[in-house]
Amino acid sequence: MPLYDQQPLYIYNSLSAKKELFKSVAPGLVGMYVCGPTVYNKVHLGNCRTFISFDLVFRYLQHLGYKVRYVRNITDAGHLENDAEEGEDRIAKKARLEELEPMEIVQKYTVNFHDILREFNNHPPSIEPTATGHIVEQIEIIKNIIEKGLAYESNGSVYFDVMKYNESEHYGILSGRKIEDLIANTRELSGQSEKKNPQDFALWKKAEPQHIMRWPSPWGVGFPGWHLECTAMSTKYLGDNFDIHGGGMDLKFPHHECEIAQGVATTGKEPVNYWMHANMLTLNGKKMAKSTGNNILPEEIFTGNSPHLSKAYAPSVARFFMLQAHYRSILDFSDEALQAAEKGFDRLMEAIEALDKLPTNATSDFQVSEWKQKCYDAMNDDFNSPILIAQLFEAVKHINAIKSGKEQITLEDKQELIDSINAFTFDVLGLKTKTQTKANNGDEKTPSLVNMLINLRAEARANKDFATSDKIRNQLMEMGVELKDGPDGTSFVIK
Ligand code: AMP
Numbered sequence: 001m002p003l004y005d006q007q008p009l010y011i012y013n014s015l016s017a018k019k020e021l022f023k024s025v026a027p028g029l030v031g032m033y034v035c036g037p038t039v040y041n042k043v044h045l046g047n048c049r050t051f052i053s054f055d056l057v058f059r060y061l062q063h064l065g066y067k068v069r070y071v072r073n074i075t076d077a078g079h080l081e082n083d084a085e086e087g088e089d090r091i092a093k094k095a096r097l098e099e100l101e102p103m104e105i106v107q108k109y110t111v112n113f114h115d116i117l118r119e120f121n122n123h124p125p126s127i128e129p130t131a132t133g134h135i136v137e138q139i140e141i142i143k144n145i146i147e148k149g150l151a152y153e154s155n156g157s158v159y160f161d162v163m164k165y166n167e168s169e170h171y172g173i174l175s176g177r178k179i180e181d182l183i184a185n186t187r188e189l190s191g192q193s194e195k196k197n198p199q200d201f202a203l204w205k206k207a208e209p210q211h212i213m214r215w216p217s218p219w220g221v222g223f224p225g226w227h228l229e230c231t232a233m234s235t236k237y238l239g240d241n242f243d244i245h246g247g248g249m250d251l252k253f254p255h256h257e258c259e260i261a262q263g264v265a266t267t268g269k270e271p272v273n274y275w276m277h278a279n280m281l282t283l284n285g286k287k288m289a290k291s292t293g294n295n296i297l298p299e300e301i302f303t304g305n306s307p308h309l310s311k312a313y314a315p316s317v318a319r320f321f322m323l324q325a326h327y328r329s330i331l332d333f334s335d336e337a338l339q340a341a342e343k344g345f346d347r348l349m350e351a352i353e354a355l356d357k358l359p360t361n362a363t364s365d366f367q368v369s370e371w372k373q374k375c376y377d378a379m380n381d382d383f384n385s386p387i388l389i390a391q392l393f394e395a396v397k398h399i400n401a402i403k404s405g406k407e408q409i410t411l412e413d414k415q416e417l418i419d420s421i422n423a424f425t426f427d428v429l430g431l432k433t434k435t436q437t438k439a440n441n442g443d444e445k446t447p448s449l450v451n452m453l454i455n456l457r458a459e460a461r462a463n464k465d466f467a468t469s470d471k472i473r474n475q476l477m478e479m480g481v482e483l484k485d486g487p488d489g490t491s492f493v494i495k
């Protein structure tokens with residue numbers, strides 16, 4: 001019997017606001033779609049938390065024996081500056097600012113996203129489609145929704161008719177918002193007058209002459225609305241009705257609400273059986289965000305080069321810190337919390353390293369099978385990683401007691417313990433030992449070396465030896481280390 005039949009998994013479904021027994025559409029197979037990043041900037045730690053949360057889900061489903069098709073998109077067009085669908089395309093705007101082609105921006109930040117997630121030991125998704133690669137599919141969906149009478153063309157743009165849809169369906173089913181409140185709360189913004197109602201959302205936007213990302217369509221030259229790409233790519237690769245759709249909590253409304261409306265309008269079916277939303281990482285009690293600058297970049301964690309940090313932390317320590325909170329809880333970032341996580345992480349890894357050499361006896365004081373089931377119970381309860389970690393520390397207590405001769409374990413139990421603790425720590429939680437991490441990075445000494453060079457450069461400048469100070473700066477730049485002089489001294493960024 002496959003493991004998934006022995007371990008009933010409950011998932012909190014945002015649609016019903018309840019934990020529900022997970023049953024996949026096809027036995028043994030899971031289709032999972034997660035909204036990916038808009039690649040116009042470096043990913044911050046908050047973004048990483050959401051992708052680590054869904055990596056945990058992906059890993060546990062695979063551990064249970066499911067064959068998972070995990071689709072995570074790259075938003076490389078159509079995401080405008082603000083949620084009111086106003087302003088420039090985020091990618092086009094960055095291209096203008098950095099004087100690059102939009103696709104250079106996309107490439108640069110997609111590479112950064114992949115590099116960072118690899119550091120955190122996230123598994124890559126099974127398919128990673130892009131919005132610009134699915135313009136044809138998006139146009140087909142728009143045609144379909146217009147045919148159904150649920151979208152209309154206006155001045156070269158196409159809008160979803162929310163009021164019409166709401167006559168027979170329920171717009172607000174996911175977010176719990178009422179259409180009357182939406183109407184009351186919508187401010188009329190300039191440029192929205194081409195909509196029948198302010199809460200209608202764009203499926204296609206006419207491109208103004210200065211808009212560089214543009215495609216031909218039956219309604220003229222334009223670009224797709226942001227919500228549409230996810231409907232196009234999820235249904236293309238996972239079918240009209242699939243198992244799990246995830247994303248950060250901030251995407252519940254309007255993005256996911258609109259995805260449901262688009263899916264139901266196109267196929268007449270609810271597209272998703274289990275909606276999952278990961279909660280936010282905050283800094284100083286406020287959401288980490290690209291736009292406000294209230295964020296920490298992963299590379300700042302890995303180098304310790306940030307006013308928020310006292311030192312560098314290994315990616316696995318940061319991952320462990322995040323997994324110590326449940327994915328649906330808000331988590332506030334702080335240096336102290338990371339330090340505490342590092343202590344716990346080290347204690348867990350030391351115990352795992354000591355396992356092989358543990359002495360065995362005729363009897364066990366540690367009921368390993370019962371403990372193992374408690375680990376499963378934690379994960380079966382909506383992927384409760386903090387409870388799983390608490391169980392791992394329960395095992396650490398026993399390992400240390402056996403090591404010091406206070407408790408005993410049989411050979412059979414010891415083997416079961418080694419197998420299970422490895423499976424939960426490395427396969428399910430996706431942690432790496434520090435030695436594994438170092439082997440990948442090999443650059444733990446980089447920050448102190450760069451700081452040494454910064455000091456030498458300061459000395460050279462104090463002696464008016466500008467040739468040497470410029471040489472240090474330029475050669476570091478060639479190696480991808482940029483020095484930044486500010487009022488509080490010189491800091492650096494590794495590119
Ligand atoms: P974006 O590139 O802005 O579309 O965001 C990519 C993903 O990161 C989305 O699923 C967001 O919900 C998520 N996200 C953004 N900010 C945070 C945060 N502070 N904490 C956790 N997840 C976040």
Ligand code: ZN
Nearest residue numbers: 035036230255
């Ligand atoms: Zn999406």
